[in-house]
Amino acid sequence: MGERGGSAGAAGPAGGGGGHRAPSPARGNGGSRRRRGGPPKPEHPSGHGDSAEEPAGDFRCHTVQESLLSSASGFSNYRGVLNWCVVMLVLCNARLFLENLIKYGILVDPIQVVSLFLKDPYSWPSPCLVIGANVFAVAGLELERRLAAGSLSERAGSALRCLNLLSILCFPAAVVLLLPSVTPVGAAFALGIHTVLFLKLFSFHDVNKWCRQRPQNAPKTPQKPPQGGEEARRANGDVAHREVEYPENLSYRNLYYFLLAPTLCYELNFPRSPRLRKRFLLRRLCEMLFFTQLQVGLIQQWMVPTIQNSMKPFRDMDYSRIIERLLKLAVPNHLIWLIFFYWFFHSCLNAGAELLRFGDRQFYRDWWNSESVTYFWQNWNIPVHKWCLRHFYKPMLRRGVGKRTAQAAVFLASAFFHEYLVSVPLRMFRLWAFMGMAAQIPLAWLVSRFLRGHYGNAAVWLSLILGQPVAVLMYVHDYYVLHCNNTG
Numbered sequence: 001m002g003e004r005g006g007s008a009g010a011a012g013p014a015g016g017g018g019g020h021r022a023p024s025p026a027r028g029n030g031g032s033r034r035r036r037g038g039p040p041k042p043e044h045p046s047g048h049g050d051s052a053e054e055p056a057g058d059f060r061c062h063t064v065q066e067s068l069l070s071s072a073s074g075f076s077n078y079r080g081v082l083n084w085c086v087v088m089l090v091l092c093n094a095r096l097f098l099e100n101l102i103k104y105g106i107l108v109d110p111i112q113v114v115s116l117f118l119k120d121p122y123s124w125p126s127p128c129l130v131i132g133a134n135v136f137a138v139a140g141l142e143l144e145r146r147l148a149a150g151s152l153s154e155r156a157g158s159a160l161r162c163l164n165l166l167s168i169l170c171f172p173a174a175v176v177l178l179l180p181s182v183t184p185v186g187a188a189f190a191l192g193i194h195t196v197l198f199l200k201l202f203s204f205h206d207v208n209k210w211c212r213q214r215p216q217n218a219p220k221t222p223q224k225p226p227q228g229g230e231e232a233r234r235a236n237g238d239v240a241h242r243e244v245e246y247p248e249n250l251s252y253r254n255l256y257y258f259l260l261a262p263t264l265c266y267e268l269n270f271p272r273s274p275r276l277r278k279r280f281l282l283r284r285l286c287e288m289l290f291f292t293q294l295q296v297g298l299i300q301q302w303m304v305p306t307i308q309n310s311m312k313p314f315r316d317m318d319y320s321r322i323i324e325r326l327l328k329l330a331v332p333n334h335l336i337w338l339i340f341f342y343w344f345f346h347s348c349l350n351a352g353a354e355l356l357r358f359g360d361r362q363f364y365r366d367w368w369n370s371e372s373v374t375y376f377w378q379n380w381n382i383p384v385h386k387w388c389l390r391h392f393y394k395p396m397l398r399r400g401v402g403k404r405t406a407q408a409a410v411f412l413a414s415a416f417f418h419e420y421l422v423s424v425p426l427r428m429f430r431l432w433a434f435m436g437m438a439a440q441i442p443l444a445w446l447v448s449r450f451l452r453g454h455y456g457n458a459a460v461w462l463s464l465i466l467g468q469p470v471a472v473l474m475y476v477h478d479y480y481v482l483h484c485n486n487t488g
């Protein structure tokens with residue numbers, strides 16, 4: 001586990017532990033090397049560094065030195081404490097796990113998951129909606145082809161583009177609201193796919209418009225070299241492909257490659273990997289399978305009973321019990337969110353990218369080190385952040401909109417989509433998700449104004465750990481009041 005703290009003080013003859021040890025090849029000169037962040041070795045009063053060379057009869061074993069935990073000691077190696085935290089975390093969770101099993105028995109039921117997507121096995125509205133989304137993609141491509149051929153004016157093209165994009169959001173929402181056979185989970189899945197399509201087609205139209213506006217003799221932007229040096233180049237490759245130029249890119253093949261690729265920002269020529277790494281793909285697919293099961297299991301076994309037990313305190317308006325429930329829910333909710341992050345951003349997106357030999361694998365950056373809320377949003381979901389910057393934030397700045405206003409506009413647009421993805425499937429408009437996202441604007445200001453470094457990082461973690469269960473409980477409570485109250 002952790003490294004041992006350095007020995008303090010030189011041993012006298014009675015100490016017996018200071019015998020000279022020859023440096024082994026594996027340790028290099030590690031026998032006398034100070035451990036990283038370890039305590040400064042005290043100067044021996046005799047002035048001799050090694051106790052083996054003590055003059056006989058020198059019994060002194062004390063020296064002027066600070067206690068390790070005082071800041072003046074310069075000690076900074078708390079690796080062992082980190083290990084202790086991990087051990088405590090495992091033990092606490094093992095206890096929780098056992099308590100949960102004793103209280104509820106085994107609640108995990110993979111078959112029940114199917115019923116979350118399908119109410120009636122003969123009616124498949126959500127998959128039908130997803131298949132139907134192709135109509136909007138094809139309409140977007142045909143529109144661009146006409147614009148490229150000059151048979152449609154830019155003005156008419158813009159109007160049709162807006163109509164097509166609006167339909168992508170409105171049509172599935174109307175179907176979900178009008179068709180009772182669509183389950184909330186199935187609806188959330190279908191609306192998620194439509195939202196992704198909306199963002200992708202928005203980008204597709206923008207880039208094609210930029211190509212039309214670019215002067216004929218404008219110099220071409222060269223492909224960026226892969227980041228991460230030689231190793232990343234070998235792993236992901238920078239194979240030269242024949243570059244597609246506008247309007248050659250307006251083909252089904254090019255469009256569908258983009259629609260399936262793990263990015264929301266369109267390019268005529270994406271960076272490609274030279275080959276499909278089968279072992280890498282297999283690992284990601286196994287992770288996908290394992291983490292899907294784990295998430296479903298944790299939701300059924302841990303989240304659902306905790307949420308169900310939270311309804312009574314809500315009904316009685318018992319505030320201390322509500323807070324206790326909230327804190328109890330925060331643990332499984334956060335664990336599931338972390339697993340979701342790894343499952344989606346690392347396993348799923350990398351598996352998709354590997355299959356398509358899509359070269360740009362930066363789907364997330366080190367958001368866990370965020371010392372400000374702004375840093376978190378810049379780094380946790382790179383595909384969405386890139387889209388926001390390229391198609392919304394920078395165009396607004398170029399039009400002279402102030403930075404603060406542009407940032408607020410991006411967060412409000414993001415809040416709208418969060419609300420759309422929750423309220424429509426639940427058929428219940430409560431604005432909790434909208435407010436959660438919109439609250440990031442004042443929260444970002446507060447954290448950057450008053451907190452720095454570790455405190456800022458702790459504030460970001462706290463907002464993630466506590467913010468989400470608040471929203472979850474609000475929605476579940478309202479859903480329960482609307483749909484289940486009559487039954488008991």
Ligand SMILES: CC(C)(COP(=O)(O)OP(=O)(O)OC[C@H]1O[C@@H](n2cnc3c(N)ncnc32)[C@H](O)[C@@H]1OP(=O)(O)O)[C@@H](O)C(=O)NCCC(=O)NCCS
Nearest residue numbers: 374377378381384385388389393394397398407410411414
């Ligand atoms: C709002 C948001 C886009 C701001 O991003 P940011 O990185 O803090 O913005 P910054 O002001 O630092 O500027 C970013 C870019 O704009 C450029 N920029 C700044 N001012 C500019 C100006 N006046 N004109 C043109 N470009 C400008 C910067 O150079 C920088 O470019 P770079 O990315 O190439 O380095 C970001 O917080 C965000 O994505 N928020 C929403 C995230 C979200 O909802 N995610 C959902 C996940 S589920």
